[in-house]
Amino acid sequence: MLSHTTIITIVLLVLQVIEARNIPVAYSRSTTIEHTTTPIKATREAIDYIPTSSNVLTLRHTRSTPGGGKKYRSAAHIFGHIPTTNHSSTLISLLQGGEFATDIKLGTQTFEAIVDTGSSDTWVVQSSFTCLRIATGQPWPASNCGFGPTYTIDSSFTPILDVNFNISYGSGQFLTGVFGREDVTLAGIEINQQIAVVDQAGWQGDNSTSGLIGLAYPAITDQYAGTDPTVDNTDLAPQIPYCPIFQTMVEQGLVSDLFSLAILRNVDGPAGYLALGGVPPLDFEQNFTSTPILITHIPQYPIGYDFYTINTQGIYLDGIMVSGSGDDVQYIVDSGTTLAYLPPLITSAINAAFNPPAIFSFWYGIYIVNCNATAPPVSIKIGGVMLNINPADMIFVAGTDLFGQKLCASGVTTGGQGPYILGDTFLKNVVAVFDIGAGMMRFAGRAYYESNNLGGGLR
Numbered sequence: 017m018l019s020h021t022t023i024i025t026i027v028l029l030v031l032q033v034i035e036a037r038n039i040p041v042a043y044s045r046s047t048t049i050e051h052t053t054t055p056i057k058a059t060r061e062a063i064d065y066i067p068t069s070s071n072v073l074t075l076r077h078t079r080s081t082p083g084g085g086k087k088y089r090s091a092a093h094i095f096g097h098i099p100t101t102n103h104s105s106t107l108i109s110l111l112q113g114g115e116f117a118t119d120i121k122l123g124t125q126t127f128e129a130i131v132d133t134g135s136s137d138t139w140v141v142q143s144s145f146t147c148l149r150i151a152t153g154q155p156w157p158a159s160n161c162g163f164g165p166t167y168t169i170d171s172s173f174t175p176i177l178d179v180n181f182n183i184s185y186g187s188g189q190f191l192t193g194v195f196g197r198e199d200v201t202l203a204g205i206e207i208n209q210q211i212a213v214v215d216q217a218g219w220q221g222d223n224s225t226s227g228l229i230g231l232a233y234p235a236i237t238d239q240y241a242g243t244d245p246t247v248d249n250t251d252l253a254p255q256i257p258y259c260p261i262f263q264t265m266v267e268q269g270l271v272s273d274l275f276s277l278a279i280l281r282n283v284d285g286p287a288g289y290l291a292l293g294g295v296p297p298l299d300f301e302q303n304f305t306s307t308p309i310l311i312t313h314i315p316q317y318p319i320g321y322d323f324y325t326i327n328t329q330g331i332y333l334d335g336i337m338v339s340g341s342g343d344d345v346q347y348i349v350d351s352g353t354t355l356a357y358l359p360p361l362i363t364s365a366i367n368a369a370f371n372p373p374a375i376f377s378f379w380y381g382i383y384i385v386n387c388n389a390t391a392p393p394v395s396i397k398i399g400g401v402m403l404n405i406n407p408a409d410m411i412f413v414a415g416t417d418l419f420g421q422k423l424c425a426s427g428v429t430t431g432g433q434g435p436y437i438l439g440d441t442f443l444k445n446v447v448a449v450f451d452i453g454a455g456m457m458r459f460a461g462r463a464y465y466e467s468n469n470l471g472g473g474l475r
Contacts, residue, residue, distance in 0.1 A: 130229065138261045139211060150190070151188070162223050166226060173213075175194060179256060207270065278298050302460055305401035305460075323348045325347065325348050349450075354439050355428065356429070372385075380414075446462060
């Protein structure tokens with residue numbers, strides 16, 4: 017789960033060597049995950065028709081002001097890959113692509129927060145937080161962390177004692193803080209919810225967003241026993257999973273047990289929609305294909321449901337299945353990741369099919385392609401249905417090179433040894449339903465649509 021600053025910033029972050037830090041650091045999830053073929057346990061049958069939600073959030077691209085940085089919060093960065101409803105929120109796309117944000121109300125205070133299907137905590141930065149250098153852990157001015165408005169703890173917040181919040185990312189960014197219960201309003205739904213309040217941060221924000229809304233499962237929440245972050249995720253301070261915000265809404269009977277996501281590629285206007293309890297108000301055919309959500313196992317975390325992980329039945333290049341892309345490859349579906357991170361041999365085959373071919377850049381850590389290249393026809397087979405990727409999503413403007421020239425990247429890159437991720441390259445072409453109750457991911461292909469966005473920023 018970026019701003020329009022140049023690719024040079026991306027390079028510096030990718031190549032940055034994270035030094036030893038004299039700060040509390042949680043177990044980093046930049047590690048191997050073990051997949052099983054066990055599907056999530058369904059609590060009901062899948063329904064044939066999903067109503068339009070009245071709880072819809074409009075998504076926005078987060079827009080960086082001068083000095084804003086890049087927010088490596090996606091599943092891709094967690095794992096170190098980078099050297100219509102009544103309850104809907106509009107997602108705002110980042111300028112030239114990036115992370116998606118929406119409004120959330122905490123008590124009487126309203127903030128812009130990142131929407132992320134690849135993590136589970138809902139957190140906000142507090143007014144008295146300490147900003148720390150990522151490389152050394154030394155304090156420096158709060159403005160360098162690039163947060164938007166900060167949260168003031170008041171009488172509506174009830175602290176949760178003897179636990180702490182602690183997460184670090186594969187990119188080196190980190191957060192620590194406290195937990196409490198707060199009155200939260202999201203997409204018109206009001207609940208009293210456990211949230212994390214950040215008091216220390218090594219962060220590179222966009223000067224706009226103040227926190228994050230995690231929509232994944234309890235297994236990857238980042239609550240630990242005790243108040244000493246230096247011993248988190250050990251026998252002295254084990255992880256204590258808790259109920260994330262959407263699951264709380266479902267358990268209280270406030271919304272149906274599914275949500276959906278539709279990401280648009282427009283720069284102007286909504287970047288998409290997050291619809292709680294139904295589908296967003298878009299014109300599309302509900303010809304859904306379905307596949308089970310799988311259990312994964314992250315070492316040092318409980319075995320269970322964490323990310324939205326699925327099997328595909330193959331990735332097709334010009335109508336022919338790419339070798340090695342069959343049923344035994346699992347993918348995380350993640351709104352916070354820009355690219356599709358695929359197995360190396362599949363990635364190589366697709367990028368070689370561009371005209372002219374895309375070339376992997378060890379300097380940038382992505383495949384660079386001529387901005388006027390012709391992208392190959394790529395499809396992903398899920399549940400027996402071919403879902404096509406629009407060529408417009410296979411090439412995006414990644415920034416500028418060292419000489420100030422426009423730099424374009426392929427929408428597909430290598431995921432190394434995994435985990436593999438279907439990010440926005442794929443999600444811009446479907447309405448994705450995260451059907452928790454049925455234990456299924458459901459996708460409806462969308463007809464190709466016009467867009468004023470030819471660019472993107474890496475997440």
